[in-house]
Amino acid sequence: MGDLADRVPMDLAAYEHRVRSGRCFICAFLAGEPGYEHELVYDDGVYAAFLSRYPTQPGYTLVVPCRHVEDVVRDLAPDEYLALQAVVHRVASAVGEVTQPERTYLLSLGFRTAGG
Known part of the structure; x- marks a missing residue:
């Protein structure tokens, strides 16, 4: 692992452009799709992790709906949202069994620009 001094700050403008214009x-x-490989640990056809x-x-x-969703609160019906949270619980429990963390945290991220 490189020295912290070797790290380059994230280019937020480039990230925003890529997120808003890319796949x-x-x-x-x-x-x-090639180039988007990750290690799948859960897939029930509706939700994946x-x-x-x-x-x-x-x-x-990451625990996600299998269909494209922009906002899990706005775009999922309450029963779909609760089903997603049940998957989060199941996956977090399984990951915890393997990694034995001191704590488990859940994080939900969103991105919004000043004008949007």
Whole structure:
């Protein structure tokens, strides 16, 4: 692993452009497109979970709907949202069995620009 001084700050403008104009990496991964490989750990046809390609912590896992969803609160019906959370619980429990963490954290990320 390189020295911290060797790290380059994230280019947020480039990231935003790529996210807004490029292919959804989750949809591309689930479709099996080359260049979007991740380690699938759960798939029931409605929800899937995979290990992060760039983990910040051991066991960093993403749990997602198998259909394209922009906002899990706005775009999922309450029963779909609760089903997703049940999968989160199941996957987090399984990951915890393997990694034996001191704590388990859940994080939901969103991205919004100042104008949007």
